[in-house]
Amino acid sequence: MAAGQAVRQVLDAVVPAAAPAHAADREPEEGAGAARPRAGRGGTRQSPPLQRLRAVQLPVPGQHRATVTVAVAPGQAETEGTAQRGRLVGGHSVADRGGIAGQDREQLHRQAHRPRQRLPSACSQGELVIDLADRPDVSPELRLVPHAFREAYGRSAEGVWYAPGVVSVLPGLSVCGRWGAIVAGERRDDGVIELASINKPAEPVILPADDVPTWAKPVVQVVERLRPGGATLLCSVDLPAGSGLSSQTALACAAALALRDLCHPSMPMGHLVDVLAQSQPQSRVEAAFAGYEVGVDIAGARLLIVDTRVRRDTPVRLTEFALRQHGSVDQLGRDLTDFHRAQETETEQDIAVAAALKAGALGATMLVDDPGRPVVALATPDRVAAVRAYVSDAFRRESLTAPRYLTIRPSSGACRVTG
Numbered sequence: 001m002a003a004g005q006a007v008r009q010v011l012d013a014v015v016p017a018a019a020p021a022h023a024a025d026r027e028p029e030e031g032a033g034a035a036r037p038r039a040g041r042g043g044t045r046q047s048p049p050l051q052r053l054r055a056v057q058l059p060v061p062g063q064h065r066a067t068v069t070v071a072v073a074p075g076q077a078e079t080e081g082t083a084q085r086g087r088l089v090g091g092h093s094v095a096d097r098g099g100i101a102g103q104d105r106e107q108l109h110r111q112a113h114r115p116r117q118r119l120p121s122a123c124s125q126g127e128l129v130i131d132l133a134d135r136p137d138v139s140p141e142l143r144l145v146p147h148a149f150r151e152a153y154g155r156s157a158e159g160v161w162y163a164p165g166v167v168s169v170l171p172g173l174s175v176c177g178r179w180g181a182i183v184a185g186e187r188r189d190d191g192v193i194e195l196a197s198i199n200k201p202a203e204p205v206i207l208p209a210d211d212v213p214t215w216a217k218p219v220v221q222v223v224e225r226l227r228p229g230g231a232t233l234l235c236s237v238d239l240p241a242g243s244g245l246s247s248q249t250a251l252a253c254a255a256a257l258a259l260r261d262l263c264h265p266s267m268p269m270g271h272l273v274d275v276l277a278q279s280q281p282q283s284r285v286e287a288a289f290a291g292y293e294v295g296v297d298i299a300g301a302r303l304l305i306v307d308t309r310v311r312r313d314t315p316v317r318l319t320e321f322a323l324r325q326h327g328s329v330d331q332l333g334r335d336l337t338d339f340h341r342a343q344e345t346e347t348e349q350d351i352a353v354a355a356a357l358k359a360g361a362l363g364a365t366m367l368v369d370d371p372g373r374p375v376v377a378l379a380t381p382d383r384v385a386a387v388r389a390y391v392s393d394a395f396r397r398e399s400l401t402a403p404r405y406l407t408i409r410p411s412s413g414a415c416r417v418t419g
Contacts, residue, residue, distance in 0.1 A: 141182075142160065142162070142182065142417060144198070144236070145157075145160060145182045145183070145184045145198065145234060145236050146160050146184045146418075148184075148198055148234060148236075149184040149185075149186075149234045152196065152234065153186075153232065155186075157184035157185055157186055157234070158185060158186040158187060158262065159184070159185060159186075159258065159261060159262070159416055159417075159418050160182065160183070160184045160416070160417040160418045161182070161183045161184075161185070161254045161255075161257045161258040161261070161414070161415070161416050161417065162180060162181070162182050162183075162254060162414065162415055162417050163180050163181050163249075163250045163251070163252075163253035163254035163257065163288050163413075163414035164176040164177060164178065164179070164180040164250060164288055164291065164411055164412070164413060164414065165177045165179045165180045165181075165238070165239060165245025165246055165247055165249075165250045166245065166246045166249060166250070166284045166287045166288050167244060167245060167246075167303055167305065167367065167376060167408055168246065168281075168283065168284060168287075168367065168368060168369075169296060169303065169332075169336065169365070169367075169376055169378075170296075170321075170323060170335065170336065170339055170365070171283070171318070171321070171323065172283055172295050172323070173294070173295040173296040173323075174283060174284065174287035174293070174294045174295065174296070175287075175292070175293050175294075175296065175298060175303055175408060175410050176287060176288065176290075176291050176292055176293075176294075176410060176411050176412070176413060177245055177303075177305075177406065177408040177409075177410075177411055178408075178409075178411040179238040179239055179245055179406065180237075180238060180245070180247075180250040180254070180288075181235065181236065181237045181238070181247065181250040181251040181253070181254040181255075182235075182236045182254065182417075183233050183234065183235050183236075183251075183254040183255050183257075183258045184233070184234045185231055185232060185233040185234065185258045185259075185262055186231065186232050186262070187229065187230065187231055187262045187263065188229070188230025188231055188232055189229075189230060190230050191229060191230045192206060192207070192230045193206070193207040193223055193228070193230065193231055193232075193233075194206050194207075194231075194232040194233070195207070195216050195219055195220075195232075195233050195235065196232075196233070196234050196235070197215050197216070197234075197235045197236070197237075198234065198235070198236040199215060199235075199236060199237055200213060200215045203215060203216070205220070207220065207223060215235075215237070215251075217248075218248045218249070218251045218252035218255070218279070218280070219233065219235065219251060219252065219255040221252065221278075221279035222252050222255055222256045222259065222275070222276065222279065223259070225275045225278055225279070226256065226259050226260070226263070226264065226275055228259045228262070228263035228264060229263045231258070231259055231262050231263060233255055233258060233259075235251060235254070235255065237250065237251050239406075241369070241370070241371060241372065242307075242311055242369050242370060242371045242372020242373075242374065243305070243307045243369065243372055243374060243404070243406075244305040244306075244307060244367050244369050244372065244374035244375075244376065244406070245305065245369070245406070245408075246281075246284050246288075246369055248280070249280045249281065249284045249285060249288060250288060252276055252279065252280050252285075253276060253280075253285060253288045253289065253414050254414065256272055256275065256276050257272070257414055257415075257416065260272050261416055269289070273285055273286060273289060287413075288413060288414050289413050289414050290413050291410075291411065291412040291413025291414075292410040292411065292412060292413070293410045296326065296332065297326070297329070298329060298332070298378065298410065299328075299329040300329075300380075300381070301329050301362065301378055301379060301380055301381070302378075302379055302380070302381055302384050302407050302408065302409060303376050303377070303378060303407070303408040303409075304356070304361075304376065304377045304378075304379055304384055304387055304388065304405060304406075304407055304408070305367075305374060305375075305376055305405065305406040305407075305408060306352045306356075306374060306375040306376070306377065306391055306403050306404075306405060307372065307374050307403055307404040307405070307406075308346065308348040308349060308352060308372075308373050308374060308375060308403050309348075309400075309401045309402075309403060309404070310346050310348050310349075310372065310373040311371045311372055311373070312346075312370075312371055312373060313371065315370050316366075316368045316370060316373075317344070318343060318368065319342050319343050319344070321338075321339050321342050321343075323335065329362060329378070330362060332362070332363065332378060333361070333362025333363025333378045334362075334363055335363065336362075336363035336364055336365040336376070336378055337353070337357065337363040337364060337365065339365050340353050340364065340365035340366050343365075343366055345366045345373075346366075346373045348373065348395075348400060348403075349366045349373055349374075349375050351391075351394050351395065351398060351400070352364070352375040352377075352391050352394070352395075352403065353365065353366070353375055353377075354394070355387075355390040355391040355393070355394035356375070356377035356379070356387045356390065356391055358390055359379075359383065359386040359387040359389070359390035359391070360379070360383045360386060360387070361377040361378060361379040361383060361387050362378045362379060362380070363377070363378045364376065364377040364378065377391075384407055388405050391403060391405075
C-alpha cells in the first residue's frame with residue numbers, strides 16, 4: 001500500500017466526517033456557558049468555509065481511550081497582562097516602520113516568542129519523556145495533531161509547533177487570534193519532504209511533486225526557499241483561506257518554524273521571517289511571530305470577524321488611506337469605518353458594516369484575506385452579541401447566505417509547543 005494511501009486511511013479513522021449541516025452555525029459567545037477551546041471544547045468552526053466539531057478518541061494514560069469533542073484549534077490558556085506585547089519593537093511601533101530589522105526581529109523573538117501555555121515538566125532526569133498526545137494536562141486541540149501523527153506513522157512526532165491567525169485590521173495594524181495552524185513533525189534522513197493534512201486527508205504530498213494541492217502550497221513555498229533536509233509534517237489549520245484570519249500565513253509560519261527547528265536549528269529568526277516574507281505578506285508574518293497586538297491596542301475590546309461567505313478569484317486592491325495615530329479605541333473604531341468607506345467593497349461587506357454600526361460597534365471595516373471578503377467589527381464585550389444579531393438579521397432580510405462569526409481577543413505568537 002502506498003504511504004500516502006496509508007496516511008489517508010489513518011487520518012480518516014482518527015478524524016471522522018464532519019457533523020451534519022444543521023450543527024451549530026456560530027461560535028459561542030465568550031462568557032458564561034461559552035465553549036472555550038482551552039477547556040477542551042472547540043468553538044464552532046465549520047467547513048465549508050469553517051470546520052465543524054469532531055469527536056475523536058484520544059488516549060489517557062492508565063485508562064482506556066476517552067472520547068472528547070474538539071475543533072482543530074489551539075486551546076491553551078492565555079497569559080493575559082503578563083506576556084510581552086508584540087506591538088513595540090526596539091521602542092518603535094511596527095506601524096511606524098517599513099519593517100523589522102534582523103537584529104530587532106531577534107529581540108522580538110526573544111521577548112514575544114513564548115509558549116501560550118507553560119507545560120508542566122513531563123519527566124525528571126532518568127525518566128521517559130511523555131508524548132504530548134498522552135498528556136492529560138494538555139488541551140485536546142493540541143493533543144489531536146501529535147496523536148494523529150503517531151497513529152499515521154507508528155511513532156511519536158519530534159515536536160509540535162503552532163502559529164496564530166492574524167487579523168490585519170488596517171495596513172500595518174494587526175491582532176493575533178487563538179485560531180491558527182498546528183504542525184507535528186520529525187526529521188528524515190532520506191531528503192524527502194512528506195506533507196499531510198488533517199483537514200485534507202485525501203491529499204498527501206511527497207516532494208518534489210508536479211501537482212501540489214492548494215492546501216499545501218504555503219508549505220511548499222517555504223520548502224523551496226528554506227531547502228531543508230528530509231522531514232515529515234502533519235498539518236492542521238483551523239480556518240480556510242478567506243475567512244479573515246490569514247490561515248495560509250499561519251500554516252506557512254508554523255511549518256517554517258518546524259522545518260527550522262528540525263533541519264536548521266541555528267538559523268536566526270530574522271532570516272526565517274525574511275524567508276517567509278518572500279511568499280507571505282511581511283506585516284502578517286511579523287505579527288504572527290510577535291503575537292497579541294502589533295501597532296494597535298484594542299484596550300479590552302473585541303474583534304468580531306464576519307465571514308460573509310463571499311469568495312472571489314480576483315485579489316483585493318486597496319485605495320490609499322492615511323492612517324492616524326490612535327489615541328483611543330474610539331478613534332480606532334472611527335478609522336476602521338473611514339477606511340472601509342474609502343475602499344471598493346462587496347455589497348455583503350457594506351451590509352455587514354452598516355448593521356454592525358447600527359448595533360453599537362465602535363467601528364467596522366472590510367478585511368483583506370483573499371479569496372474571501374470578510375469584515376471585522378470592533379466592539380465592547382457587552383455589544384458583541386448585539387452586533388452578531390444585527391448582522392445576521394440584515395443578511396436574512398436581503399436573502400443572503402448566513403454569515404459565520406469568530407470573536408477575537410489578542411493571543412500569543414508562533415512557538416514550539418514541545419521541546
